[in-house]
Amino acid sequence: MDSLSSSICRSCRLRLLQSSPYRPFSTSSSRLYIPPESPAYIDVPQPLQPVRDGKPRAKGILPLPRELFPARRPDKPSQGYLANVTRDPLPKNVPSEEQLTETGKYKRRMAALRKTHLRSSLTELHARKTSIDNTIASRSAAKQLDRARLLSQSEREDARLTNISIPSAMRPQKLHQLTPEEEREIYDARLAAHQATLAAKHEDRLDNLHTLYMNARNFITTKEQLAAAIDQAFDSSRSIWDKEGKPDTVETMIARGRDRSADDGRGGTMLPGDVTERARKDQERMKKIAERLSGGKL
Structure with a gap:
């Protein structure tokens, strides 16, 4: 019924959803043929393309798969490891076939079968893991080489001629493949x-x-x-x-400001405060020179 409502027109849908196969003698509206409990009783516009319900979301999470061959156990797929995990019992602990019951014989067969399955499964899983790792490594190396080739290739001539004017400083710089000599020079520097x-x-x-x-x-x-x-x-x-020492008076500071030409040898008056200040600076300069020549503090 839902497929009819989304794929045909309204009038055809009303005729197809009639409850009786015969034509009534009444002249009333055809809406009476649709009972109130029918989904088509109310005309709701439907999209032309039917809408499919998505898959229900699976609740919960799946646990992470166990790493069968961790890096800390490189000897796991070796023959020594397989012989260690599937060891046979000592001959003195193995009873003869005549002493075993049917249950004991069944357990012995099951133990041998489990050991065989463990050896074969570990061997096949390690071979599969090695093959997958080699495939991933080869694909990664190929992608890296392709990326390096695309980054280092020159610009096409048609793209260069039809490009807009961009300053060279704003253009993306191409990666320069360094030669071994250049790498050695950079390393030495x-x-x-x-x-x-x-x-x-x-x-x-x-x-x-x-x-x-x-x-x-x-x-x-x-x-x-x-x-x-x-x-x-x-x-x-x-x-x-x-x-x-006593601070300078206002008169002394004014006189010092007027007689600044004394240090230049043009006949100015040298005040006592200027002599003391210059002597102190000379002593500091001589001390720095002596420290530099002697290589230490004085």
Whole structure:
């Protein structure tokens, strides 16, 4: 009935779904021939192509197949492994045929059959796995070679002539197949750069160690040195201006700003503060030069 409703027109469907084979004498509508319990009682438009129900979803999940030949057991398909898992009983433990009952004979035949099936199944499964792995490896190698060929091939002449104008910097760069000589040259350059970096780090470590050794004379190692350093840092008996010197007055700073030409030798007035500052800078420069020449901190 459903196939009729989706493949023929409405009027033909109504005639085919009549409940009686004869033509009634009534002049009422043909809708009366369709009972209310019929699916065609209400005219619902159907698509021209019938809709097939999909396969029901199988509930649950399948367990992962067991790995019969793991990488940690490379000796599994060997003859030694097969002989170990299908060992025959010792001759002293094997009773004779006359001493066995029918049940014992049946169990002996079943044991021999299980051993035979285990040997043959492991051998065939290992051969199948080897064949599948070789096929996958060959296909992968062929795909990689084809991909490398497509990446390294030159552009077709018709595509080059009909291409739009694109700056060379924006075009995709083709992979360059390096020769063994180029690979060796790149390796040597990177190795030299790595060795230079390691040498620079070694020199920095030696310099830091030498600096630590030269500054070890000022390390605080006793309680008396710690107390003296604290008293020197937090001494409040003297004024800070007695220790660091008096600050410059406004008049002194203005005069220093006006007489900057004294350092250039053009007859300007040299102030005492400028002399002290220049002497301090000279001492710092000489100390840096001595440290560079001696190779350590002073």
